[in-house]
Amino acid sequence: MIMVTTETIPNKNVIEVKGLVTSSIVQSRNIGKDILSGLKSIVGGELKSYTEMLEDSKVTVKKRLIQQAEQAGGNAIIAVRxxxxxGQGTSELIGYGTAVVIE
Structure with missing residues (x-):
């Protein structure tokens, strides 16, 4: 499934709009990792455990968007955001876009 942040897909025609698709995931942060990340933030550098958590969240949200688009009869998602x-101890990633049929 093609997913783009743009309103159009080069060399493709949108022949039908199927509608909005949305997905979200809320994850709690690990207290042990929070303590280690707090120490890391003092000296600087990437907080790898949070980066991994965010990457996992993006994969899950994308899969759910694709499932919704397929259920709606779409074969692409445009205008993805x-x-x-x-929040305190949690993070939420929300994804949305427009399911369309392209040719």
Missing amino acids: FELSA
């Missing part, structure tokens, strides 16, 4: 919000 992701939003991340972090």
Whole structure:
């Protein structure tokens, strides 16, 4: 399935709009990793455990968007967007776009 952040796909025609597809995942952060990340933030550098958690979240959200688009009869998703919000001890990743049929 083609997923793009643009409104169009080069060399493809959108022949039908199937509608909005959305997905989200909320994950809690590990207290042990929070402590280690807090120490890491003092000296600087990437917080690899959080990066991995975010990458896992993106994979899950993309899979769910694809499932919704397929259920709606689409074969592509345009105007894909992701939003991340972090709360106390949790993070939420939201993805959305428009399921379409392209030829």
